[in-house]
Amino acid sequence: MTRGERNTLFLGLAFVSPWIIGFLLLTLFPVCASIYYSFCDYDVLSKPVWVGALNYSDMLTDGVFWKSLTNTLYFAAISLPLGMLFSLLVAVLLNQQVVCRSGFRAIFFLPSLIPVVAGAMIWLWILNGNFGLLNYALSFLGIDNPPQWLADPAWTKPALILMSVWGVGNTIVIYLAALQDVPRSLYESADIDGGGFWVKFRHITVPMISPVIYFNLIMGIIGSLQVFAQPFIMLGGGGPDRSALFYAVYLYQNAFEYRQMGYACAMAWVLFLIILLLTWVATRSTRSLIYYAGE
Amino acid sequence: MNVLKKIVIYALLLSGSAVFLLPLIWMISTGLKPIDQTMSMPPTWIPYRLFIEEDGERIEVRAEESIETASFIIREGEDRRIVPASSLKDGQMMLRNVEGNETAVDIEIVQEIPASPDAPWAQIRPVSDEDAEWTVVPQSVVIRTIAPRWSNFTRAIAAMKFFWLYLKNTLLLCFLTVIGTVSSSAMAAYGFSRIQWRGRNQVFVLALATMMIPFPVTMVPMYCLYRWLGWIGTLRPLWVGTFFAGAFNVFLLRQFFMSIPKDLSDAARIDGCSEFRIFLQIIIPLCRPALMVVGLFQFMGTWNDFLGPLIYLTDQKDFTLALGLQFFQSQHGGTEWHYLMAASTLVALPIIILFFFTQKSFIEGISMTGLKG
Numbered sequence: 114m115t116r117g118e119r120n121t122l123f124l125g126l127a128f129v130s131p132w133i134i135g136f137l138l139l140t141l142f143p144v145c146a147s148i149y150y151s152f153c154d155y156d157v158l159s160k161p162v163w164v165g166a167l168n169y170s171d172m173l174t175d176g177v178f179w180k181s182l183t184n185t186l187y188f189a190a191i192s193l194p195l196g197m198l199f200s201l202l203v204a205v206l207l208n209q210q211v212v213c214r215s216g217f218r219a220i221f222f223l224p225s226l227i228p229v230v231a232g233a234m235i236w237l238w239i240l241n242g243n244f245g246l247l248n249y250a251l252s253f254l255g256i257d258n259p260p261q262w263l264a265d266p267a268w269t270k271p272a273l274i275l276m277s278v279w280g281v282g283n284t285i286v287i288y289l290a291a292l293q294d295v296p297r298s299l300y301e302s303a304d305i306d307g308g309g310f311w312v313k314f315r316h317i318t319v320p321m322i323s324p325v326i327y328f329n330l331i332m333g334i335i336g337s338l339q340v341f342a343q344p345f346i347m348l349g350g351g352g353p354d355r356s357a358l359f360y361a362v363y364l365y366q367n368a369f370e371y372r373q374m375g376y377a378c379a380m381a382w383v384l385f386l387i388i389l390l391l392t393w394v395a396t397r398s399t400r401s402l403i404y405y406a407g408e
Numbered sequence: 409m410n411v412l413k414k415i416v417i418y419a420l421l422l423s424g425s426a427v428f429l430l431p432l433i434w435m436i437s438t439g440l441k442p443i444d445q446t447m448s449m450p451p452t453w454i455p456y457r458l459f460i461e462e463d464g465e466r467i468e469v470r471a472e473e474s475i476e477t478a479s480f481i482i483r484e485g486e487d488r489r490i491v492p493a494s495s496l497k498d499g500q501m502m503l504r505n506v507e508g509n510e511t512a513v514d515i516e517i518v519q520e521i522p523a524s525p526d527a528p529w530a531q532i533r534p535v536s537d538e539d540a541e542w543t544v545v546p547q548s549v550v551i552r553t554i555a556p557r558w559s560n561f562t563r564a565i566a567a568m569k570f571f572w573l574y575l576k577n578t579l580l581l582c583f584l585t586v587i588g589t590v591s592s593s594a595m596a597a598y599g600f601s602r603i604q605w606r607g608r609n610q611v612f613v614l615a616l617a618t619m620m621i622p623f624p625v626t627m628v629p630m631y632c633l634y635r636w637l638g639w640i641g642t643l644r645p646l647w648v649g650t651f652f653a654g655a656f657n658v659f660l661l662r663q664f665f666m667s668i669p670k671d672l673s674d675a676a677r678i679d680g681c682s683e684f685r686i687f688l689q690i691i692i693p694l695c696r697p698a699l700m701v702v703g704l705f706q707f708m709g710t711w712n713d714f715l716g717p718l719i720y721l722t723d724q725k726d727f728t729l730a731l732g733l734q735f736f737q738s739q740h741g742g743t744e745w746h747y748l749m750a751a752s753t754l755v756a757l758p759i760i761i762l763f764f765f766t767q768k769s770f771i772e773g774i775s776m777t778g779l780k781g
Binding site: 114118121122124125126127128129130131132134135136138139140142143144146147150157203206207209211215217218219220221222223224226227228229230231232233234235236237238239241243244246249279283286287289290335339341342346361364365368369374377378380381382384385388389 | 417418420421424425428429430431432434435438446447448449450451592593595596598599600603604605606607608611614615618620621622623624625626627628629630631632633635649651652653654655658683687708711712714715719729730731733734737745748749751752753755756759760763764767770771774775777
């Protein structure tokens with residue numbers, strides 16, 4: 114290594130040093146510790162005791178764990194596609210020749226900025242069985258005995274899914290930006306060929322924005338499997354019959370309420386593996402469908 | 409055809425945006441109502457006050473019930489109440505016992521209320537005097553005025569007890585985390601983009617890989633680390649970490665830094681400019697919009713964060729607004745919706761205002777994360 118090379122190396126490392134320290138202290142150390150704890154019985158107060166794979170095997174027989182996992186998968190499996198379809202629809206509408214486009218965009222975006230605690234409060238009130246706005250709206254549709262939402266185990270998850278759609282403003286903005294990047298000339302040549310709206314959407318729009326759809330899918334998988342604040346605030350320990358006990362909520366309870374730090378760490382690693390698996394499946398199954406203009 | 413398409417598009421957009429706005433309007437509306445109006449069905453949208461005029465003076469009243477069928481006000485000992493006309497017979501009240509036999513009870517009729525479905529009666533009570541007897545008047549004499557209850561806000565603040573401390577803690581954290589994130593990410597992004605050192609790309613891939621790790625994985629060890637440092641119950645765990653450049657922001661800024669021509673730095677180097685001065689005086693000013701986006705996101709993230717404060721803060725006086733609001737709800741929730749909504753408005757409003765002033769940066773930032781990610 115020449116002197117100049119060594120100098121640039123030191124200079125580069127100096128600039129990157131905040132990240133390096135952060136990586137060692139806030140990522141590498143916790144990751145290693147987390148792996149270790151996941152094989153221990155650990156309540157924070159006393160030293161961790163090695164128990165082998167006990168935490169992992171306990172998970173297999175822990176009914177509450179399975180309940181939290183299925184609840185989370187149920188929530189993700191509905192809220193994610195619903196949110197993605199809805200936001201794509203809104204973005205396509207906004208991408209037409211409309212006046213006040215930025216005004217509409219601001220309105221759709223705004224709810225996603227509302228602090229999650231405030232949003233949870235609003236929805237607690239809207240979903241109120243007796244005086245809530247939602248049940249009042251349903252009465253116009255002739256529904257006389259509407260669900261009690263958060264008080265009824267069958268309706269807690271649909272309620273949270275409904276609420277999650279309210280917060281898809283982020284996704285709408287990303288889709289809209291992608292739609293605006295699609296070259297007009299493609300649509301113009303389709304017009305010459307006499308392609309209708311659906312043909313253009315299916316054969317121009319979707320392929321052109323497919324990388325962004327993929328991005329939203331991956332971010333959605335990661336986000337919806339970790340949903341925590343809304344169910345925790347609105348339904349405390351998981352709601353009636355633990356119907357809204359989500360994975361991250363149960364993990365939090367294990368760590369900070371039951372003081373089973375080892376079990377919580379093991380759960381976190383299982384969550385990581387689930388996310389990896391689903392991301393891999395999503396990537397594999399969409400690989401041939403994604404069009405990268407640059408390649 | 410084109411007109412039809414336009415109508416459909418606008419109908420969908422207008423109804424969609426109305427549905428998206430309603431919850432926020434509902435929050436503000438509820439926050440401005442007295443408690444009885446929060447529990448009316450159909451719901452009250454615009455908070456109001458009721459008055460009756462007596463000897464040219466306006467007296468504020470509360471309406472308890474409206475009466476449409478023929479009824480009587482009766483007195484039975486101390487008790488004064490309204491009964492439907494059908495339960496009276498020849499000036500006596502008919503009571504039915506368990507076996508279905510009717511017995512007549514003597515009562516005193518105070519006032520007759522004829523049936524009037526078109527102009528119902530209102531049972532009212534003056535607001536100023538809780539013990540005052542109610543009276544029944546035609547609803548048409550009750551004057552209704554639009555009256556938002558601004559005092560709900562001061563009362564909600566008082567009920568939250570440490571509201572101003574929550575605000576102070578939140579602003580302090582926002583300030584520290586924005587400084588921390590922007591300065592450290594900008595430095596690291598500079599090192600990853602404008603200096604060509606050996607191994608840079610491999611290290612950068614490692615940085616990107618750390619984004620894969622979900623928060624719960626590091627949550628417990630981080631708690632243990634901060635506990636070992638004695639930082640639990642202080643604000644420190646919530647801001648110190650931001651001075652160590654998170655990978656996502658570094659990635660975002662790096663994209664920006666790379667778009668600046670290399671010649672600019674080279675020219676400055678030839679003039680004998682130190683690397684740090686190039687960073688500070690050439691690159692930073694050119695990338696102000698990107699830095700602003702990163703700062704804005706961090707501000708929002710800190711203001712909205714719930715899990716962090718929940719884990720690390722133990723003393724109510726150290727709470728942030730988000731945690732304080734949740735704590736308030738867990739103490740007072742379920743009935744005092746007007747205060748809860750007023751408090752939620754106070755927590756959400758600064759963000760809404762901030763959004764309207766920085767809309768462009770926001771939208772650009774979000775679009776950037778999606779298109780370059």
